[in-house]
Amino acid sequence: MKKCFVLLTMMGAISVTAQTDSRFYAIIDAVSAQRLEKDIRTLADFGTRNTFSDTLSNTRGIGAARRWIKAEFDKIDKECKNCLDVFYQKDLVTPKDGSRIPKEAYVVNVVAIQRGTKYPNRFVIMTGDIDSRNSDTMDYTNDAPGANDNASGMAGTIEAARVLSKYSFENSIIYLGLSGEEQGLFGGKGFAEFAKKNNWEIIGVLNNDMIGNIEGVDGVIDNRTFRIFSEPTPVTETEKERNQRRFYGGEVDGISRQLARYIHKSVTTYMPEMNPMMVYRLDRFGRGGHHRPFNDLGYPGVRIMEAHENYNRQHQNTRVENGINYGDVIEGVNFEYAKKLTAVNAIVLAGLGWSPPEPKNVTIGGVVEPNTKLKWDKVADDSVIGYKIYWRLTTAPQWENSRFVGNVDAFELKGIVIDNYYFGVASVHKNGQESVVVFPSAVMRSTGK
Numbered sequence: 001m002k003k004c005f006v007l008l009t010m011m012g013a014i015s016v017t018a019q020t021d022s023r024f025y026a027i028i029d030a031v032s033a034q035r036l037e038k039d040i041r042t043l044a045d046f047g048t049r050n051t052f053s054d055t056l057s058n059t060r061g062i063g064a065a066r067r068w069i070k071a072e073f074d075k076i077d078k079e080c081k082n083c084l085d086v087f088y089q090k091d092l093v094t095p096k097d098g099s100r101i102p103k104e105a106y107v108v109n110v111v112a113i114q115r116g117t118k119y120p121n122r123f124v125i126m127t128g129d130i131d132s133r134n135s136d137t138m139d140y141t142n143d144a145p146g147a148n149d150n151a152s153g154m155a156g157t158i159e160a161a162r163v164l165s166k167y168s169f170e171n172s173i174i175y176l177g178l179s180g181e182e183q184g185l186f187g188g189k190g191f192a193e194f195a196k197k198n199n200w201e202i203i204g205v206l207n208n209d210m211i212g213n214i215e216g217v218d219g220v221i222d223n224r225t226f227r228i229f230s231e232p233t234p235v236t237e238t239e240k241e242r243n244q245r246r247f248y249g250g251e252v253d254g255i256s257r258q259l260a261r262y263i264h265k266s267v268t269t270y271m272p273e274m275n276p277m278m279v280y281r282l283d284r285f286g287r288g289g290h291h292r293p294f295n296d297l298g299y300p301g302v303r304i305m306e307a308h309e310n311y312n313r314q315h316q317n318t319r320v321e322n323g324i325n326y327g328d329v330i331e332g333v334n335f336e337y338a339k340k341l342t343a344v345n346a347i348v349l350a351g352l353g354w355s356p357p358e359p360k361n362v363t364i365g366g367v368v369e370p371n372t373k374l375k376w377d378k379v380a381d382d383s384v385i386g387y388k389i390y391w392r393l394t395t396a397p398q399w400e401n402s403r404f405v406g407n408v409d410a411f412e413l414k415g416i417v418i419d420n421y422y423f424g425v426a427s428v429h430k431n432g433q434e435s436v437v438v439f440p441s442a443v444m445r446s447t448g449k
């Protein structure tokens, strides 16, 4: 447990929190490369997991794959004495819904929810994909092992559930297997709409798509670097918000970007051997992933994936051509690397699972003044011991400076000129965990406080 020391001085009570929390190291160590290998092999051995493949066989096709995934979640649920709600969530798609839908079928997602003890309606979500494809997305009968794309992300999601089900969290965690990714992101779309319909508050979505390949098509081999893709600002913002940004800034400070910064900080703190690479875009150039349907509805979400893709090993029929091996086969997956990226997810899920709700209505002021003022609505939670103001130079990718300002709802940073920095506020739990940083959404005029 994180220790919080309270020192009494002439100035009053000052709390000093330890830098790290040993639970995170235990979580990292508990992730198993052997179990990941076993699960990735099992998924690849279903032959094809194309969304439109066989649903009746117990050994081949997406039906067998999703039943196996559900059975794994059920096993974990049994071991943790029913800490998970496991169920299917599905939507029907027909050829009218898109050009990559060969026939009518249900897009079936597998869901495992670990309910939060305090905030069951606040969710942090890890996703992997159930489905796979070969050279032709419409070919739902021939082999498409999809060992890296995306059995790796799916296996990582199951493994995170195994590890984190040993703990309890204040917020809910969802371990989610999505289908229909290769046919047009249908599983994510259906599930994001399901979340909206249920009025879920989503803290963040971690979409894991290809987390096992360390050998790039360019020959670079790197088992330390991975990418965090995040869109700059929400696509759901209003015209007014867009206009305000021109005068107040925030072009690189949307909710998904703050989530990406949270991930980056967690990794540099607890897994310093890794090189997280922030990519300031929604996804790869012109390509898609399952975080996007969540972003489309205004939820924060990022894509976590390997740094060096190998295009010979994705979306390819398994074959040898001109001496080159094509196909997304098991040999292309590095299980130790998949373990590291699974651990990245696990510590982020745990950190956010233990984090307090973020402050609302963060407002900033200080035009033509030597000081910057911030105010916010306090969180109605006795576990929140106070708030931390973050700031950084406008060209800096990460929050560089911070100050814990105590349990107040406003603060003035003396001698910090508003023009030269970006600012944000996070709430701090007595367990040491912090919310994602909130970028100001309103401006206070110099006369008003």
Ligand SMILES: [Zn+2]
Pocket: 149, 182, 314, 315
């Ligand atoms: Zn793919």
